Amino acid sequence: MPRDPVCNMEVGEDAAVTAERGGEVFYFCSEGCRDKFLAEHPEKGPRSSYELIIVGGGPAGLTAAVYAAKLKVDTFVILKDLGGQAVHSTKIENYMGFDFITGPELVQKFKDQLIHSNYVDHKVAEAEKLERTGDGFRVVTSDLAAYSARAVIAATGMTRRKLGVPGEEEFQRKGVFYGNIQDLSFVQGGDAVVIGGGNSAVQIVDDLHTVARKTHVVAQSFRADPAVLKKSEGFAAAVKYEGWKVERIEGDASGVRGVHIRKAGARETAALPAAGVFVAIGLHPNSGLVAGLARLNDRGEVVIGPDCSTDVPGLFAAGDVTSAFGKRIVIASGEGAKAALAARQYILSLRRHD
Numbered sequence: 001m002p003r004d005p006v007c008n009m010e011v012g013e014d015a016a017v018t019a020e021r022g023g024e025v026f027y028f029c030s031e032g033c034r035d036k037f038l039a040e041h042p043e044k045g046p047r048s049s050y051e052l053i054i055v056g057g058g059p060a061g062l063t064a065a066v067y068a069a070k071l072k073v074d075t076f077v078i079l080k081d082l083g084g085q086a087v088h089s090t091k092i093e094n095y096m097g098f099d100f101i102t103g104p105e106l107v108q109k110f111k112d113q114l115i116h117s118n119y120v121d122h123k124v125a126e127a128e129k130l131e132r133t134g135d136g137f138r139v140v141t142s143d144l145a146a147y148s149a150r151a152v153i154a155a156t157g158m159t160r161r162k163l164g165v166p167g168e169e170e171f172q173r174k175g176v177f178y179g180n181i182q183d184l185s186f187v188q189g190g191d192a193v194v195i196g197g198g199n200s201a202v203q204i205v206d207d208l209h210t211v212a213r214k215t216h217v218v219a220q221s222f223r224a225d226p227a228v229l230k231k232s233e234g235f236a237a238a239v240k241y242e243g244w245k246v247e248r249i250e251g252d253a254s255g256v257r258g259v260h261i262r263k264a265g266a267r268e269t270a271a272l273p274a275a276g277v278f279v280a281i282g283l284h285p286n287s288g289l290v291a292g293l294a295r296l297n298d299r300g301e302v303v304i305g306p307d308c309s310t311d312v313p314g315l316f317a318a319g320d321v322t323s324a325f326g327k328r329i330v331i332a333s334g335e336g337a338k339a340a341l342a343a344r345q346y347i348l349s350l351r352r353h354d
């Protein structure tokens, strides 16, 4: 049920007073609350200058945005999409406050907090360039708009790795997918191949076990969390190929048909039939935006201190894009909150010297 952004009361959509701001509909318990909200949020496009710019719409960026708003920092969020990787998680069982929640449900709650409860200025676009200016930073977006701020939080997360084998590009979205997808009906009763041995791969095996006739899981090693791996051991129709590598993906005009694999360091090969191929071999950090400014480690992650600061004063980073240990939603959210607190302290110190 939506909440009134002024008094925070739950309001039924049918009975509520509504108003629109920035393309979003807001629900109010009374005309008084609506009028107060409209007075506090006059219709306007984004300004060109803010105290803080946050780049990224995943758990780290959204948490940083809500924290910054609560701390009364003048904030602008630039995001390519709302939710980041979390939106692809079909089962989140390790986020406090929820025994179980799906990624899309959790992201909807994040979105409500960003837009309905706090209303943070934001724009859906890619931040293409980040540069230092005399008194802060300048961010240029994909539509060539430029925004300046005293401080920036980079919360750009990670993107999935590709296999780089023949057939991968050709059958992408014609049976080859990265990570899990909501509608698995196209493999109903057929064979599926999952490539990878981490938590994401095992989650896909879990999702497939009531759908596919057989699931072949190909990985150099299985390194998912013990509880996740233990659960997957109960899936009789899942066959593991540990220590095998994918050589090529094959198919025809109607889509993917199979995967050729080879045992590492051996001549042994196997041809696995596949109505669907799910690649989950890890991710790489989206650190390109800050690469020319801040120090990266050998994994390409932005090196941060305990307060999410980088080696560039005023530039902070949070979540999966950073060197922080643990790539999890709860950790990315916590790091986002920390980055907002640190950015605020930095901005306050600048205000004292202005």
Ligand SMILES: Cc1cc2nc3c(=O)[nH]c(=O)nc-3n(C[C@H](O)[C@H](O)[C@H](O)COP(=O)(O)OP(=O)(O)OC[C@H]3O[C@@H](n4cnc5c(N)ncnc54)[C@H](O)[C@@H]3O)c2cc1C
Pocket: 055, 056, 057, 058, 059, 060, 061, 078, 079, 080, 081, 082, 083, 084, 085, 086, 087, 088, 089, 090, 091, 092, 093, 094, 125, 126, 127, 128, 155, 156, 157, 158, 159, 179, 180, 200, 203, 286, 289, 318, 319, 320, 321, 327, 328, 329, 330, 332
């Ligand atoms: C399939 C899957 C299942 C998972 N399941 C779980 C789970 O059950 N529990 C758990 O704790 N974790 C899970 N994770 C991991 C979790 O989703 C991540 O740790 C978390 O989303 C990291 O958050 P983040 O905000 O740092 O980065 P991301 O979620 O990667 O978000 C980054 C955001 O930045 C945006 N962005 C990137 N570059 C730019 C740019 N230049 N300009 C503008 N925007 C940009 C992206 O579009 C995205 O919105 C899962 C991950 C996957 C892939």
